[in-house]
Amino acid sequence: MKKHVVGAICALLAALLFMGTASAQAPAKKPKATAKAASAPVVVAEEKDAATLEFEKFRAEMEDSNPAELFEMKGEEQWKEKRGPKNVSLAESCDLGKGVGQVEGAYVIHPRYYADADAVMDLERRVVWCMVEKQGFSFAEIAKKPFADSNFTPDITNLVTYIATHSKNMKLAVPLDDPKVRDAFETGKAMAAYRAGPYDFSCNTCHSGDGKRIRMQQLPNISVPQGAIKGVQGWPGYRMTGGVMLTHQWRMNDCFRQQRFPPPKYASDAVADLLTYMIGTANGLEYKGPGIKR
Amino acid sequence: MTKKILLAAMATPLLMAALPVAAEGNYRAKAVEIFKKDFQSRGQASIDRLAEDGLQAVCNQSGNNPPEYIAKRMEADQLAGIKYPADGKLMGDWKEGEKLAQSGRGFTWTDDPGLPVGGNCYNCHQISPKETSYGTIGPSLYQFGKLRGNTPEMQQYAFNKIFNSKMYNACSEMPRFGHVGALKPEQIKHLVALLLDPESPVNK
Numbered sequence: 001m002k003k004h005v006v007g008a009i010c011a012l013l014a015a016l017l018f019m020g021t022a023s024a025q026a027p028a029k030k031p032k033a034t035a036k037a038a039s040a041p042v043v044v045a046e047e048k049d050a051a052t053l054e055f056e057k058f059r060a061e062m063e064d065s066n067p068a069e070l071f072e073m074k075g076e077e078q079w080k081e082k083r084g085p086k087n088v089s090l091a092e093s094c095d096l097g098k099g100v101g102q103v104e105g106a107y108v109i110h111p112r113y114y115a116d117a118d119a120v121m122d123l124e125r126r127v128v129w130c131m132v133e134k135q136g137f138s139f140a141e142i143a144k145k146p147f148a149d150s151n152f153t154p155d156i157t158n159l160v161t162y163i164a165t166h167s168k169n170m171k172l173a174v175p176l177d178d179p180k181v182r183d184a185f186e187t188g189k190a191m192a193a194y195r196a197g198p199y200d201f202s203c204n205t206c207h208s209g210d211g212k213r214i215r216m217q218q219l220p221n222i223s224v225p226q227g228a229i230k231g232v233q234g235w236p237g238y239r240m241t242g243g244v245m246l247t248h249q250w251r252m253n254d255c256f257r258q259q260r261f262p263p264p265k266y267a268s269d270a271v272a273d274l275l276t277y278m279i280g281t282a283n284g285l286e287y288k289g290p291g292i293k294r
Numbered sequence: 295m296t297k298k299i300l301l302a303a304m305a306t307p308l309l310m311a312a313l314p315v316a317a318e319g320n321y322r323a324k325a326v327e328i329f330k331k332d333f334q335s336r337g338q339a340s341i342d343r344l345a346e347d348g349l350q351a352v353c354n355q356s357g358n359n360p361p362e363y364i365a366k367r368m369e370a371d372q373l374a375g376i377k378y379p380a381d382g383k384l385m386g387d388w389k390e391g392e393k394l395a396q397s398g399r400g401f402t403w404t405d406d407p408g409l410p411v412g413g414n415c416y417n418c419h420q421i422s423p424k425e426t427s428y429g430t431i432g433p434s435l436y437q438f439g440k441l442r443g444n445t446p447e448m449q450q451y452a453f454n455k456i457f458n459s460k461m462y463n464a465c466s467e468m469p470r471f472g473h474v475g476a477l478k479p480e481q482i483k484h485l486v487a488l489l490l491d492p493e494s495p496v497n498k
Contacts, residue, residue, distance in 0.1 A: 191325040195353055212430055260339065260401040265333065265334055
């Protein structure tokens with residue numbers, strides 16, 4: 001399988017390189033035409049979008065051999081194994097809204113409200129809660145290094161990947177009729193509109209319009225279902241840049257970095273509320289399981 | 295600077311009182327509370343960044359659409375803080391401008407606060423046709439000077455807009471690069487040249 005992955009990555013790099021060359025040459029063809037208004041840039045934009053299409057194709061080809069599988073397998077072991085100071089497995093203690101130990105379809109019903117924690121929780125937050133409350137792990141220790149880098153993948157990332165795999169091709173079903181969840185949705189929506197910081201950015205500065213980009217990066221419009229699903233799809237995801245497995249919590253964290261805000265605390269209400277808004281907006285649309293990101 | 299902030303702070307309650315209370319008001323209060331409770335300083339991005347200044351507060355509370363008389367007042371306030379280069383020249387070197395326009399560095403918690411901050415221009419705008427990797431949040435600036443000329447008035451407009459976009463549009467999506475000290479007047483004039491100099495690739 002590894003060979004397959006390497007081969008496919010090489011093919012993608014070659015394709016991107018080709019697209020890059022094609023685009024770089026495009027403006028050079030038109031220097032004399034510039035006086036005739038701005039027709040050239042439109043052509044260029046389309047060519048770059050072809051690079052995006054090429055990546056989509058690659059992603060589809062990779063579907064049967066997503067490196068995320070390695071993390072999923074590790075996550076399955078960690079779900080079933082007796083671990084932590086209390087020597088208990090999550091499989092025998094953790095309720096993800098489908099009954100203790102059940103993972104089938106659990107990812108797509110989050111965020112949801114848990115009376116035992118008196119909080120609305122996205123899936124990652126819930127698993128952290130179980131690790132702390134049921135297995136006795138220290139929250140402070142988990143929160144110290146919650147996201148993967150090239151040398152390290154936290155257990156929580158493996159677990160989330162494992163659980164997410166068991167919601168593949170299921171429809172998102174955030175229980176928005178629960179008043180607590182609805183409350184989180186509306187709070188998340190208000191947070192997304194909040195402009196502050198040195199650049200006056202809010203989430204909505206980049207994510208409330210259709211067809212917007214930063215450089216060549218397409219920006220999902222999280223205010224509508226078809227855009228919001230793009231912000232949900234592919235997380236947790238294997239990111240080829242750096243070769244790391246990253247969760248939806250990580251994605252939210254990095255958005256705030258680019259917004260020039262300080263980071264939200266790990267597994268906090270802040271992230272749960274924002275995820276409730278985004279995933280809730282995509283409700284009813286199909287989640288395709290752990291993905292691959294550039 | 296301090297005086298201006300004071301003025302803005304004094305003006306804010308009056309402006310707020312004039313705004314209609316939005317239906318989502320309770321959730322805004324809740325959102326503000328969560329920003330206070332659930333964020334932590336990291337690197338140069340400290341939690342005091344989460345407090346709105348007067349203009350941000352009015353824009354946030356009015357859905358970026360304050361009543362016109364308030365918008366006009368805020369725009370005038372923003373204009374008051376502008377600083378021009380010491381030599382009075384508003385058009386610098388477009389090549390320096392292009393370098394600044396390319397860089398998106400600065401202000402994130404992973405950025406070294408000791409390093410210079412970039413203009414971030416290509417993140418959101420098409421500018422020189424040689425750069426095909428550009429964003430589309432802002433309008434295309436390709437042929438900006440060719441279409442508008444480079445009269446002193448146009449130079450001043452371009453300079454002002456980059457220094458503080460809010461003086462023309464109180465709730466503009468564009469950052470206030472000069473106002474927040476990201477770019478110095480001496481840097482902004484290079485960006486003005488990138489947009490207006492007939493020799494700049496933007497206008498070729």
